[in-house]
Amino acid sequence: MENKRTCLYDKHVALGALISPFGGFDMPIQYTSIIDEHNAVREHCGVFDVSHMGEVRIKGRDAERYVNHIFTNDITDAPDGKIFYGMMCYENGGTVDDLLVYRMGENDFFLVINAANIDKDVAWMQAHLDDYDVTFDHCSDYYGQIAVQGPEAEAVMEEVLGIKCSELTFYTVKTIESDGETVIVSRTGYTGEDGFEVYGSHDFIRRQWDLLMASGRCKPCGLGCRDTLRFEVGLPLYGDELSDDISPIMAGLSMFCKLDKPEFIGREALVQQKAEGVARRLIGIELKDRAVPRHGYAVLSDGVQVGEVTTGYNSISTGKSVCMALVDTAYAKLGTPLEVQIRKKTFPGTVVKKRFYDKHYKK
Numbered sequence: 442m443e444n445k446r447t448c449l450y451d452k453h454v455a456l457g458a459l460i461s462p463f464g465g466f467d468m469p470i471q472y473t474s475i476i477d478e479h480n481a482v483r484e485h486c487g488v489f490d491v492s493h494m495g496e497v498r499i500k501g502r503d504a505e506r507y508v509n510h511i512f513t514n515d516i517t518d519a520p521d522g523k524i525f526y527g528m529m530c531y532e533n534g535g536t537v538d539d540l541l542v543y544r545m546g547e548n549d550f551f552l553v554i555n556a557a558n559i560d561k562d563v564a565w566m567q568a569h570l571d572d573y574d575v576t577f578d579h580c581s582d583y584y585g586q587i588a589v590q591g592p593e594a595e596a597v598m599e600e601v602l603g604i605k606c607s608e609l610t611f612y613t614v615k616t617i618e619s620d621g622e623t624v625i626v627s628r629t630g631y632t633g634e635d636g637f638e639v640y641g642s643h644d645f646i647r648r649q650w651d652l653l654m655a656s657g658r659c660k661p662c663g664l665g666c667r668d669t670l671r672f673e674v675g676l677p678l679y680g681d682e683l684s685d686d687i688s689p690i691m692a693g694l695s696m697f698c699k700l701d702k703p704e705f706i707g708r709e710a711l712v713q714q715k716a717e718g719v720a721r722r723l724i725g726i727e728l729k730d731r732a733v734p735r736h737g738y739a740v741l742s743d744g745v746q747v748g749e750v751t752t753g754y755n756s757i758s759t760g761k762s763v764c765m766a767l768v769d770t771a772y773a774k775l776g777t778p779l780e781v782q783i784r785k786k787t788f789p790g791t792v793v794k795k796r797f798y799d800k801h802y803k804k
Contacts, residue, residue: 447492448585448643449650456654456661464556466493469663479666479757482632486591487662488653491638492646495559496584497552497566501575504548511569511706512542513689515699519544524612524629527697529565530707534688534714538562539679543614543627551614551625555679569706585646589659590636590670592801598626598637601656602649606637611802620645631667633674633800672752672765675725675795681736681751682723682765690714691767692723693795721748722773725795727763728781730788731755734764739782740772747772750781758798762788765795 444467453460458469469490471478481487499508508516514527523544529537538558543551554562563579570577589598598606606626609615614627622642630636639649653659668678677683682692689698690711700712728734734753739746748768755762764781772779773792780787 445493447490448646449490449492449587452647452650452654453490453661458661458663463664464493465559466556468493469661471663471665472661475663475665475669476757478660478662479669481660482591482634482662482666482670483758484592486589486593486597486659487632487666488650488659489588489590489662489664489667490586490650491588492585492643493556494586495554495556495562495579495581496640497554497563498578498580499550499552499575500578501548501573503573504550504575507570507573507575508542508550508552509702509705510573511566512540513698513705513707513711514542515702516542516544516550517702521546522613522615524614524627526612528683528689528694529562530688530705530711531685532707532710534690534707534710535685536679536683536687536689536692537565537685539677539683539694541629543625545614545616558679583642584640585643586638586640587646587649587653588630588636588638589653590630590632590662591634591659593658594634594636595803597653597656597658601652601658602639604639609637620648628803630802631676632670633676633798633802634670635801635803668752669754669757672754673756673758673798674800675765675797677723678752687723687767688714688719691719691721718770720770721767722770723751723765723767723795724773725763725793725797726766726779726781726790727761727793727797728788728790731762732781732783732786732788733762734766734781734783734788738764740766740768741780741782741787742772742778744780744787747779753781756797761797763793763797
């Protein structure tokens with residue numbers, strides 16, 4: 442089956458991007474270099490094509506009740522314009538996906554899901570519609586999306602795109618009318634820096650991209666640095682730090698699971714995991730060496746395998762070789778000495794916090 446292409450694909454090719462498959466799409470991995478693009482986001486402003494992400498709109502009398510039923514976080518009586526991060530879980534507590542829920546208005550919710558999971562997520566959500574009085578609009582094919590990220594993101598949004606956004610606080614959303622269409626503008630991000638997302642028709646997103654590229658005030662950024670940026674601040678990637686057999690409790694994300702709210706799918710399993718503990722936990726490891734730990738590499742204690750690396754890099758912002766790893770809970774305590782096997786050698790390391798670099802969000 443051929444990979445899909447986003448509405449900006451030809452623009453990435455024209456910029457000489459390295460294109461590679463990701464989540465069923467041909468996506469730009471880098472334009473100049475991952476280090477270059479990573480530093481642009483940390484220090485100035487970078488722009489990502491995230492049109493591959495999926496979008497679902499839930500409206501109707503039971504919309505809040507339905508979303509609360511499939512979502513681990515609690516959206517009850519949330520103010521309009523509020524955004525929530527959380528998970529959808531299977532009955533056994535495994536993760537269907539992690540996602541954002543935007544409250545657009547009363548009984549009107551906009552869900553943003555991971556590209557690789559779109560078909561699976563939509564089928565799972567539709568299978569749980571039951572007798573809820575809602576309209577379910579799978580609108581992924583309509584929306585293009587760009588993410589403008591970095592300390593200069595607000596100025597670039599306002600001055601280059603003419604989109605007023607300074608009043609948006611972190612994890613809030615609004616709609617604007619532009620060029621005869623309704624555009625969604627939110628302030629979240631996956632980089633640990635301040636940033637915004639713009640959702641609109643393909644033509645609208647292409648025009649915004651052209652304005653940004655012509656401005657000289659931001660760098661186009663690929664999925665390569667998107668991964669290094671999110672990793673440094675301890676944000677999970679579905680398929681690495683979350684999966685159908687890695688629950689939010691195992692991943693250290695229980696703060697996004699409101700176990701005291703009424704029934705939601707997977708709640709009982711998560712309550713049990715919280716009470717009884719889990720067999721494996723996600724941790725951070727800092728190596729004493731420059732060797733780079735990669736996904737799937739074995740984590741050892743005194744030569745015996747006790748886990749494996751989920752994501753690892755030589756951190757661009759800190760210069761340290763670090764990784765996230767899923768290990769047996771007995772080895773998850775901060776300060777525990779462990780080793781990572783990299784090819785035929787083992788390298789000593791220590792369990793540290795999963796956030797290797799401090800976030801710089803707009804308060």
